[in-house]
């Protein structure tokens with residue numbers, strides 16, 4: 001899926017890699033060394049397909065650009081298809097602002113909770129309550145104290161060999177013992193993925209059904225079933241069994257890949273975008289095929305099934321600047337005091353939840 005081959009083996013000679021480089025965030029080399037704030041290298045976005053403007057012009061005058069069709073499907077939002085890419089569906093603004101906020105919060109609060117795994121498991125083991133710990137400025141303390149020894153640090157949670165401690169109370173020289181500590185805010189910033197439902201084992205590139213897991217939460221299941229419907233055969237219902245939540249910060253990208261670990265490719269992957277706007281690349285069966293670039297905004301849904309699942313795809317860029325991020329309505333919706341931590345996070349981040357039927 002996101003195997004390291006996606007960027008390393010894939011040389012810059014492939015069309016996919018060249019397009020990734022075209023849109024990737026680079027800083028101008030001379031501005032980096034200067035005292036001035038570093039400036040992103042300007043990028044030409046004129047070839048990026050914009051389904052928001054396609055949708056707006058369709059609503060105004062029933063007009064669609066060549067190669068784009070609208071599916072005859074009774075849905076609140078229009079469902080667009082690409083004529084030369086069967087199995088690919090784009091539903092712009094499919095989620096209301098309220099739904100977007102709900103799923104941003106869930107992605108930060110409950111989705112990274114064990115038994116769901118995250119990229120932090122490999123180094124830190126299971127971490128509980130990350131968002132709350134970041135909100136209350138705690139540190140993850142890896143304690144070298146032997147079990148049973150006295151411990152004077154304020155302890156809020158005690159899991160395995162690490163625990164949350166208040167930053168003010170934490171002193172690495174407590175008891176003269178060396179402790180490793182990492183601010184929860186740093187761990188939250190470095191959260192890259194979490195897996196829901198059946199757990200995906202990245203090292204084996206397969207689902208490991210023996211790992212403990214919870215079912216996909218009911219509300220997410222219902223949403224995925226509803227959104228998958230335009231891509232399902234008549235009379236069939238999508239069965240959400242696993243989901244991967246991707247977290248992107250400024251400069252992060254998801255290299256070109258195929259999602260090929262699910263048994264039945266006729267079933268769609270339901271992929272929802274939250275937060276800052278991104279560029280999505282939809283390539284062909286080979287990395288040598290020139291990919292199409294399109295914007296993904298908060299609330300957009302993409303479905304990929306059938307032939308579309310054989311196409312390389314990836315996310316080379318997210319936009320975190322005010323002008324391009326396009327999260328004004330989200331910011332307004334999250335302006336309440338209680339939501340500040342989510343707002344601070346999402347102002348410079350994108351979250352993607354993609355839901356899969358595994359069997």
Ligand SMILES: O=C(O)CCC(=O)C(=O)O
Nearest residue numbers: 244246259271315352354
């Ligand atoms: O972030 C996205 O929009 C795409 C995610 C994706 O392709 C994946 O997780 O397999």
Ligand SMILES: [Fe+2]
Nearest residue numbers: 257258259313
């Ligand atoms: Fe993917």
